[in-house]
Amino acid sequence: MSHTNDTHAEHDGGAIAEIKKVTIILSVLTIVELILGFWMIGMESKALVLGIKGTIVILMMAKAFYIVAYFMHLKHEVKNLIMTIVVPLTLFVWFIIAFLADGNSFRNLRNTYNPYFKEQSTIKVEQPAHGGSHGGGHEAAGAAGAAHTDSAAHTTDSSAKNEDAAKHEDAKH
Amino acid sequence: MSTTTAASPTEAKLWGGGKSPFSVEYGKVMMWYFLMSDAFTFGAFLISYGTVRFSTNGWPDPNVVFKSFPFAPEGVNAPLVFVSVMTFILIVSSVTMVLAVHAGHNMDKKGVVRNMIWTIIGGIAFLSCQAWEWNHLFHEGAWWGRNPFINADGTASSSNFTNFFFTITGFHGFHVFSGVVINIIMLIMTLTNQFEKRGHYNMIEKAGLYWHFVDLVWVFVFTCFYLL
Numbered sequence: 001m002s003h004t005n006d007t008h009a010e011h012d013g014g015a016i017a018e019i020k021k022v023t024i025i026l027s028v029l030t031i032v033e034l035i036l037g038f039w040m041i042g043m044e045s046k047a048l049v050l051g052i053k054g055t056i057v058i059l060m061m062a063k064a065f066y067i068v069a070y071f072m073h074l075k076h077e078v079k080n081l082i083m084t085i086v087v088p089l090t091l092f093v094w095f096i097i098a099f100l101a102d103g104n105s106f107r108n109l110r111n112t113y114n115p116y117f118k119e120q121s122t123i124k125v126e127q128p129a130h131g132g133s134h135g136g137g138h139e140a141a142g143a144a145g146a147a148h149t150d151s152a153a154h155t156t157d158s159s160a161k162n163e164d165a166a167k168h169e170d171a172k173h
Numbered sequence: 174m175s176t177t178t179a180a181s182p183t184e185a186k187l188w189g190g191g192k193s194p195f196s197v198e199y200g201k202v203m204m205w206y207f208l209m210s211d212a213f214t215f216g217a218f219l220i221s222y223g224t225v226r227f228s229t230n231g232w233p234d235p236n237v238v239f240k241s242f243p244f245a246p247e248g249v250n251a252p253l254v255f256v257s258v259m260t261f262i263l264i265v266s267s268v269t270m271v272l273a274v275h276a277g278h279n280m281d282k283k284g285v286v287r288n289m290i291w292t293i294i295g296g297i298a299f300l301s302c303q304a305w306e307w308n309h310l311f312h313e314g315a316w317w318g319r320n321p322f323i324n325a326d327g328t329a330s331s332s333n334f335t336n337f338f339f340t341i342t343g344f345h346g347f348h349v350f351s352g353v354v355i356n357i358i359m360l361i362m363t364l365t366n367q368f369e370k371r372g373h374y375n376m377i378e379k380a381g382l383y384w385h386f387v388d389l390v391w392v393f394v395f396t397c398f399y400l401l
Binding site: 015016019023026027030033036037053056057060063064067068071072073077078081084088089092095099100102104106107110111117118120121122123125126127128 | 221252278
């Protein structure tokens with residue numbers, strides 16, 4: 001399809017064949033992603049989970065490529081057009097690295113210098129009794145919903161306290 | 174690359190006027206630029222989500238949060254199942270959209286109409302799924318500002334999780350909604366022979382670009398929220 005004089009001769013058979021091919025590729029990639037997702041459930045090894053997540057991201061990029069290149073027809077456009085669209089998007093490379101690194105650094109700093117933050121993220125809490133595995137019918141769900149509002153408010157409260165405590169801590173130093 | 178052979182002698186005058194350097198019509202170029210800006214909006218959303226998630230010690234486990242299925246008994250444990258259905262609905266509707274664009278190239282009005290109808294049905298089905306999921310999560314106590322779920326490691330979670338989830342899937346859902354409206358307008362224009370009169374189905378192509386973009390964004394949203 002990437003040849004020059006295919007515009008009419010190949011368009012009928014070729015285009016449909018290409019659509020079929022890309023549909024199959026997208027479905028297979030999605031199924032592989034889902035299999036990996038199921039495999040990850042309850043997995044202990046942190047390293048393996050990280051590896052699978054990396055694989056899923058690569059598969060996601062592959063899906064994005066097939067959608068943009070074939071469904072959105074970008075691969076068959078003039079090179080100039082491809083470049084005006086793809087080149088600005090490479091900003092995302094910097095964007096993702098910089099922001100995720102920043103988030104990670106913020107977490108490390110807080111874990112190092114904010115004992116309260118660290119302590120809060122080690123205290124285990126009970127999963128509030130909501131829908132999930134128990135609870136049946138609409139009324140129960142409604143009641144549970146109301147209960148959550150409270151517990152959620154409580155969480156917000158405690159996180160506000162958390163913030164205060166952090167400030168306090170800073171002031172002391 | 175399709176113009177290389179023809180364009181070589183006039184390469185120097187590519188931008189000199191009198192011809193289309195991108196060899197697509199104006200509206201399509203502008204649709205691409207719009208989609209590019211929209212990609213940055215979604216990218217900013219998803220990257221801020223990633224930043225906040227990276228700066229937090231714990232995060233809820235998506236397999237615990239998204240484990241229900243419509244019409245299934247309360248308390249069913251089916252992680253990833255419902256969202257896979259939604260993903261396939263969107264992929265299939267993207268395929269029927271390509272087929273509609275293809276039929277438009279061949280001036281095949283019947284094919285355009287048939288595939289546009291399938292695409293619209295797919296879009297509405299996706300929106301219905303999303304409405305059900307939102308409603309279900311709302312009844313579990315999740316909404317902007319409140320999060321009933323705890324982190325995967327058993328510690329208390331913040332409302333960052335629900336805020337990002339509802340904002341980003343909501344923004345995507347709104348795009349799907351506008352896509353369905355655009356597709357319905359395209360279907361009406363096809364049925365009233367507007368494109369036959371113009372002699373081309375370029376509008377279907379532009380609507381198609383938008384629809385594929387919506388599918389593309391879902392690929393990222395689906396991965397970031399349900400798989401990772």
